Amino acid sequence: MTLSAAAPTSTAATTKTKRLDIQGLRAVAVLAVITNHVFGFPAGGFVGVDIFFVISGFVITSLMLREHGLTGRIDFIKFYKHRVRRILPASTLTLVVTVALSAFIYLPGRVQSVVTDAFWALVFAGNWRFASVGTDYWAEDTPASPLQHFWSLGVEEQYYLVWPAAVAAVLLIAGATRMSARVLLTLTLSGLVVFSFVWSVHETATSPAWAYFSTPARAWELGAGALVALGSAAFARIPRRLADLLAWAGLCGIAVSFVVITKETAFPAPWAAVPVLATALVIIAGTGAPAPRLAPLTNRPMRYVGDISFSLYLWHFPVVVLLAVLMPQKGWLFYALAVSVTTVLSVLSYHFVEQRVLKSTWLSTDGGGEKPQSTRPLEAPGRRRMRLGVVAAVTVGVVSLGSTLAMQSGVGGSVNSPPSPGALPAPGPGMDQTELTARLDEALGSSDWPALTPPVDTILSDTRPDEDNAGCGHTDLVTPDCAWDNGKRQTVVVLGDSTGITLLPTVRAALGDAYNVRGMTMAGCAAVDVQVKADTPRFAADCDQFKADSVRAINQLKPAMVLISSTPEILAHLASGVPEDRGGSEWRQGTMNVLSALEPSGARLIVVTAPPLGKPPVECATRFSNPRDCEYSVPPSHRLTAEAMREATATAGAGFIDTRTWFCSGSRCPAFIGETPLKRDGIHTTRQFAVLLAGVLKDAVAATQE
Numbered sequence: 187m188t189l190s191a192a193a194p195t196s197t198a199a200t201t202k203t204k205r206l207d208i209q210g211l212r213a214v215a216v217l218a219v220i221t222n223h224v225f226g227f228p229a230g231g232f233v234g235v236d237i238f239f240v241i242s243g244f245v246i247t248s249l250m251l252r253e254h255g256l257t258g259r260i261d262f263i264k265f266y267k268h269r270v271r272r273i274l275p276a277s278t279l280t281l282v283v284t285v286a287l288s289a290f291i292y293l294p295g296r297v298q299s300v301v302t303d304a305f306w307a308l309v310f311a312g313n314w315r316f317a318s319v320g321t322d323y324w325a326e327d328t329p330a331s332p333l334q335h336f337w338s339l340g341v342e343e344q345y346y347l348v349w350p351a352a353v354a355a356v357l358l359i360a361g362a363t364r365m366s367a368r369v370l371l372t373l374t375l376s377g378l379v380v381f382s383f384v385w386s387v388h389e390t391a392t393s394p395a396w397a398y399f400s401t402p403a404r405a406w407e408l409g410a411g412a413l414v415a416l417g418s419a420a421f422a423r424i425p426r427r428l429a430d431l432l433a434w435a436g437l438c439g440i441a442v443s444f445v446v447i448t449k450e451t452a453f454p455a456p457w458a459a460v461p462v463l464a465t466a467l468v469i470i471a472g473t474g475a476p477a478p479r480l481a482p483l484t485n486r487p488m489r490y491v492g493d494i495s496f497s498l499y500l501w502h503f504p505v506v507v508l509l510a511v512l513m514p515q516k517g518w519l520f521y522a523l524a525v526s527v528t529t530v531l532s533v534l535s536y537h538f539v540e541q542r543v544l545k546s547t548w549l550s551t552d553g554g555g556e557k558p559q560s561t562r563p564l565e566a567p568g569r570r571r572m573r574l575g576v577v578a579a580v581t582v583g584v585v586s587l588g589s590t591l592a593m594q595s596g597v598g599g600s601v602n603s604p605p606s607p608g609a610l611p612a613p614g615p616g617m618d619q620t621e622l623t624a625r626l627d628e629a630l631g632s633s634d635w636p637a638l639t640p641p642v643d644t645i646l647s648d649t650r651p652d653e654d655n656a657g658c659g660h661t662d663l664v665t666p667d668c669a670w671d672n673g674k675r676q677t678v679v680v681l682g683d684s685t686g687i688t689l690l691p692t693v694r695a696a697l698g699d700a701y702n703v704r705g706m707t708m709a710g711c712a713a714v715d716v717q718v719k720a721d722t723p724r725f726a727a728d729c730d731q732f733k734a735d736s737v738r739a740i741n742q743l744k745p746a747m748v749l750i751s752s753t754p755e756i757l758a759h760l761a762s763g764v765p766e767d768r769g770g771s772e773w774r775q776g777t778m779n780v781l782s783a784l785e786p787s788g789a790r791l792i793v794v795t796a797p798p799l800g801k802p803p804v805e806c807a808t809r810f811s812n813p814r815d816c817e818y819s820v821p822p823s824h825r826l827t828a829e830a831m832r833e834a835t836a837t838a839g840a841g842f843i844d845t846r847t848w849f850c851s852g853s854r855c856p857a858f859i860g861e862t863p864l865k866r867d868g869i870h871t872t873r874q875f876a877v878l879l880a881g882v883l884k885d886a887v888a889a890t891q892e
Contacts, residue, residue: 207468214237216234219232220528225521269343276497281336330507352374379406403455440468494535505528615695629857672701679706710725713752748784770827770829777793795827798855
């Protein structure tokens with residue numbers, strides 16, 4: 187029993203080995219991804235990965251069906267040998283160079299993280315690594331791994347561990363039962379695609395990180411391309427005029443997806459269906475002969491970009507992430523270098539790694555995979571070594587250029603250098619605002635890093651508040667475990683999100699001798715009464731329920747004081763769709779609502795602003811940085827919400843504490859005072875600094891009662 191399939195090379199506008207429209211689609215996909223990562227637009231440029239998934243599913247399935255049609259079998263050894271030849275050399279080179287440059291740029295703690303990422307990427311399991319640590323693909327306050335983009339290779343290769351065996355099994359069953367192989371394979375794949383899509387919708391709504399990175403939630407996209415390959419015989423009979431219409435409709439659909447899909451969109455399901463179906467239309471249109479007239483895809487420059495698209499994808503993200511470390515103030519020079527370095531490395535990698543390996547005899551096969559574009563004999567070893575030397579020299583030169591430019595722009599010094607003579611003595615928990623401001627000014631005048639305790643390498647693990655481990659991430663209001671009974675008659679409650687959790691150490695140090703302390707905090711759930719575009723509907727419902735239960739519990743408890751904290755960064759994600767710069771009135775009303783709801787408690791209500799969003803130390807502190815590289819200014823969202831809360835508390839007769847003076851002197855905010863880092867990431871206070879703020883908070887609370 188044989189099964190013939192129209193190969194992906196059956197148009198008049200193609201060569202023997204590739205379809206030019208698909209090469210153009212690859213170019214569109216990779217250019218969209220690169221421009222999104224470098225320039226931040228188009229907003230939906232990341233869907234270029236979804237275009238790649240459809241293309242990959244189509245091409246690989248077509249090759250398997252062609253082989254089965256010619257030989258009556260699928261040679262798994264040959265298939266996987268080709269995958270190794272095609273993927274491993276270039277990807278391994280990228281991993282090795284990225285790890286080496288990371289060791290040159292980053293501090294040891296982050297280097298270790300990159301090495302771990304590289305290991306998982308090497309075994310094509312990077313997607314599980316990033317999903318398991320809860321990576322947020324669009325995170326703005328945590329550093330991105332320079333190897334994070336390897337997740338998509340993991341999805342593809344995991345898919346190809348299963349799909350060839352599934353195809354072979356179905357074809358065997360069809361042969362044994364005399365059923366139509368094409369019909370049986372189409373029904374089987376359709377069922378898998380539907381199941382994967384439904385699962386993806388579920389995961390997108392409940393576990394966005396897993397939905398984005400996991401293979402089961404992405405398999406339907408590759409399956410869509412495979413279904414197109416299965417239907418290629420029928421699609422080849424589509425009339426030319428209709429094929430033209432489908433092709434242009436597909437291109438328009440891809441363009442629309444770049445614009446309408448954003449980081450707030452439910453993704454990958456259902457919205458990834460837009461670029462997936464649009465890409466499928468373009469591929470379907472090009473299956474027949476003659477091919478549709480698609481000059482935007484089939485022109486020579488786009489075809490060449492499609493040829494080197496794999497190398498472009500591999501190199502662009504490490505270049506962007508690492509160059510941003512050396513040039514934190516992004517300007518035209520950063521963008522020019524990001525594009526040019528990516529282009530140079532990709533061209534060299536394509537011609538001297540990808541093509542050299544495909545033309546070599548290493549793991550060579552007699553077919554079943556993509557053929558090299560040229561049949562020219564291998565170059566002599568001496569000439570090949572010379573060209574490889576050129577590659578190495580260019581790489582080193584580019585890196586050296588970036589480092590030199592960065593250091594010339596003021597980056598220098600070393601982390602954990604000795605403190606300068608005449609520094610202020612170590613701060614204590616009894617310091618007031620005057621002393622704190624003096625220490626902030628001292629830090630802002632520093633040109634070298636002090637010996638930070640804890641060091642930047644361990645700041646994420648060594649600065650988490652103890653209260654977070656005491657169940658304060660989402661407290662049980664029935665049987666409270668985020669509570670400290672000091673035997674006092676009165677209680678002070680902290681109500682808020684994760685910034686409330688990091689406020690608890692300060693409250694306990696400042697007021698714990700006079701009050702019992704209790705936290706009613708839920709990470710990610712702002713205390714102000716505003717509706718936010720939550721990651722999942724379940725979280726939104728849990729947050730609303732938690733706030734209602736907290737208000738009820740506080741009114742029953744009747745504490746002496748309630749401190750309320752909410753991060754202003756949610757201002758950009760209001761469910762009402764109001765732009766961030768016009769969300770002040772909604773934030774003010776939300777603050778008044780929660781203050782009004784807590785009036786029956788009889789407590790002294792005090793709204794405390796969250797720390798202003800800054801730069802994560804693990805990202806801005808490197809081997810080439812100095813303290814100025816981690817300095818930041820108060821963002822507009824913080825100023826806007828602070829003013830809104832000040833007005834709301836004045837109207838309600840509540841207290842208000844603006845923490846900007848705890849972290850900033852004037853318009854400038856440093857990363858440390860003395861030897862103590864202020865934040866563990868972009869917004870959360872370290873537990874070490876939180877304790878030092880005890881005196882400042884005590885004075886601020888007293889001031890609200892005057």
